[in-house]
Amino acid sequence: SRKPILNAGLRICFIFVLSSLILGGTLWLALPTLEEDDRPRLRIPKSFDQLKDLNDLLKKYKSIYPFRTLLCFVVVYLFLQAFSLPGSMYLSILGGAVWGVPRALFLCCACVATGATLCYAISAALGPALLTMPKWKARIDKWSAKIEAQRANLFSFLVVIRISPLPPHWVLNIAAPHLGIDVVPFWISTFFGIMGVTVIHTTIGGGLDEMTSAKDFHLLSWKNALGLSAIVVAVLIPVGIRYYFRKDIESIQALNGEVERVAEEAEAEDER
Numbered sequence: 001s002r003k004p005i006l007n008a009g010l011r012i013c014f015i016f017v018l019s020s021l022i023l024g025g026t027l028w029l030a031l032p033t034l035e036e037d038d039r040p041r042l043r044i045p046k047s048f049d050q051l052k053d054l055n056d057l058l059k060k061y062k063s064i065y066p067f068r069t070l071l072c073f074v075v076v077y078l079f080l081q082a083f084s085l086p087g088s089m090y091l092s093i094l095g096g097a098v099w100g101v102p103r104a105l106f107l108c109c110a111c112v113a114t115g116a117t118l119c120y121a122i123s124a125a126l127g128p129a130l131l132t133m134p135k136w137k138a139r140i141d142k143w144s145a146k147i148e149a150q151r152a153n154l155f156s157f158l159v160v161i162r163i164s165p166l167p168p169h170w171v172l173n174i175a176a177p178h179l180g181i182d183v184v185p186f187w188i189s190t191f192f193g194i195m196g197v198t199v200i201h202t203t204i205g206g207g208l209d210e211m212t213s214a215k216d217f218h219l220l221s222w223k224n225a226l227g228l229s230a231i232v233v234a235v236l237i238p239v240g241i242r243y244y245f246r247k248d249i250e251s252i253q254a255l256n257g258e259v260e261r262v263a264e265e266a267e268a269e270d271e272r
Contacts, residue, residue, distance in 0.1 A: 008129035015122060016083060023079045030072050032065045044076065045090040055097045055208055062098055069098075074111055081115020082122065084170035088112065092198055096205025104202040105195070112198070113191040116173045120186060124177035131178065140178050147179045154181070155189055162193020169194075 034042060038057055045051040062069040073095065080087050091111075095104035130136045150157040158181070161172060176186050 004129040004132050008126045011126050012122065015126075019079060019082065023075055026075045027072055030068045030075075032061055032068055034061075044080075044087045045094065046087065051090050051094060052208065055094055055205075058094065058098045073098075074107070077108070077111035078115045078118065081112055082118035084119060084173065089201055092201035093205035093208065096202030097208040098205075101199075101202045101206045104205065105198055108198050108202060109191045109195050112194050113187045116169065116190045117183060117187050119170065119173040120176050120183065123174040127174060127178060130174075140175060143175055144179050147181065155185055158185065158189035159193040162190055163196055 031042075038060075041050075041053040041057045043050065043054070045054050058069055058073075073091070077088065077091050079085070080091070092104070092108045095108050098104070099107065131140065147154070147157075161167070162169065
């Protein structure tokens with residue numbers, strides 16, 4: 001039946017419209033009064049020139065309205081992440097330009113993780129209707145098997161998935177609540193998983209004032225690739241250690257289970 005899917009689609013549309021109204025209301029209340037010449041520059045950047053314009057605009061008003069500028073940045077970032085809309089990369093670059101790399105790195109990672117969790121929550125509430133679709137259900141079953149196989153190393157597994165380009169992050173955000181992934185490990189793994197690429201984006205933003213064209217971005221470079229590879233290796237070290245000492249870990253777990261069983265039997269004997 002298509003009725004559950006139709007109902008879910010209508011609810012998602014309602015949530016999107018409501019969220020858009022909340023976003024618009026927040027920006028209307030929080031944004032300072034802009035000068036007439038500055039208004040066309042206030043938009044989600046989709047090109048290098050728009051990014052430079054918005055950077056100049058935010059720096060201008062940040063010195064006068066620091067909290068308002070920060071609030072508007074966070075609200076827009078959360079909205080884009082919650083509905084998997086494009087523009088987050090430019091916002092991370094912009095954050096590095098406006099607030100500097102150290103502060104922007106934490107801010108952007110927190111925004112991505114929180115926005116992804118909002119997408120997670122929407123999927124958890126409305127996503128079960130998707131399970132009525134055979135193709136989607138088959139994918140969920142396939143991914144569930146992979147998650148169960150990596151349950152002992154779930155955190156490292158999720159971090160590596162965030163670092164890798166596939167599957168797309170929005171797919172993981174939607175699928176996660178149906179794969180038995182809890183909110184807390186989901187948020188934490190997202191925060192640390194996107195840290196590597198966010199370092200790249202915010203660092204680019206830190207030098208935005210000196211750039212003259214989009215060719216200066218250098219997103220793809222050996223330095224960036226080696227940095228992300230180093231993060232993957234660091235994340236997988238606990239997995240390698242656990243695999244190397246797996247027999248010792250299994251014996252300890254078996255011993256703990258035996259101790260608990262003996263303790264339960266002794267307690268039952270005392271009750272008699």
